[in-house]
Amino acid sequence: QVQLVESGGGLVQAGGSLRLSCAASGGMFSRYAMGWFRQAPGKDREFVAAIGWTGGATLYSDSVKGRFTISRDNAKNTVYLQMNSLKPEDTAVYYCAAEVTGRWIATRVTQYAYWGQGTQVTVSS
Secondary structure, three states: OOEEEEOEEEEOOOOEEEEEEEEEEOOHHHOEEEEEEOOOOOOOEEEEEEEEEOOOEEEOOOOOOOOOEEEEEEEOOOEEEEEEOOOOOOOOEEEEEOOOOOOOOOHHHHHHHHHOOOEEEEEEO
């Protein structure tokens, strides 16, 4: 069983930055692809960023490419999402997720078996 706990969300003005963290426990973190997703009110959960086992491979949605950076520290069992140049449309609950079946990297909600409880990010204009 894998437990994921996100932190670092909050209220920020447009143009500002936040760094989200996701601490994992249980399982073999260094063998899991990890992802960040977000869900705004009334909308489906959407892919934000993903990272492979070693951190050498990363993928981003077009909406955040160039502004967000995903990284991981396998020694600390933690994945991060650095969010810069935030926009009001980035407002959502952000979730981290773990893909535990051995895929190198994954971008679809259905590929991830374990999810954190989410952390709210609100960007004011």
